[in-house]
Amino acid sequence: MSILPESVTTFALSEAAERQPPLLGGPVARTAAEAPAALQDARAFAIDPDLADTAALMEAYGLPAEASANCVVIAGTRDGDERVAACVVLASTRADVNKRARKLLDVRKASFLSMDRAVEDSGMEYGGICPIGLPGGWRLLIDSRVVEQAEVVIGSGIRGSKIVLPGPALAQLPEAEVVEDLAVEIA
Template identity: 55%
Template structure:
């Protein structure tokens, strides 16, 4: 069954193509039974280029960013998932939810090392289980959404409801404005 998120790609059940997934993502697939994967040009992995090239609307594409916050010397990491059309309130809602004094996007090298995924392909599937996964409510409302696969050479499309079932997932209103 085709969905708006599918664009002009041919999707395959993700479990049939672990070669298109980062190792932690492949290991976490059982939690996202709806996951389908499609191979893409890695030069088109960034959201805007992907959506344009593959006719997948940004309203059905979700971006995952890794944030790091500190409180009393303790570093707390989390993943934040919002639609490509929205901006997350990192310094407000996310900072308060993590109960940290300061928060920022994790440096690229650190995000890659901690997740075992490629920069530009980081996804909430397969993240460390002790990390909160903050999912914006608008992502759930979008139905099927395109997310990273842990590598830049493919994307996943999943039922957004599966994202709310991920370990550590919390659904919040995360967007600015």
């Protein structure tokens, strides 16, 4: 039983990468090919790029906020060394950038990476940043509530598709760190 409507056609990630146009961004496709065990149950599906933003997608597909996970990129510096992390949190929450994430990065101040920089450094499109295929050197912090979900929808590296996968699969990604209270509930 999928959280997606029955009318949505999904594709295994290997097939999604080969479709024309591809349903996965380049870094996502490369990582999916290298980590098949962790992503064996992940499926990609095409969307209208205008629905790439979380609220629009949830409304169009009737998804609850707990079924959608956002990947936001934060950074801070310590002794001149930049530290970057992708934080994966449920849409019903927001990343606790100034407390929990900042402490995990061990920096004095953490902030969101600029959109231009996140896009350029990740090789992914804004609105489609995905925890699969992140650049080396970036930490992958996943709020524990995300991995508790039976299924979640995440970005695919492009705005024209999304990925649905079991929440626990994200914890199996290389470099994944599951963190309690990485996010706070939206009031």
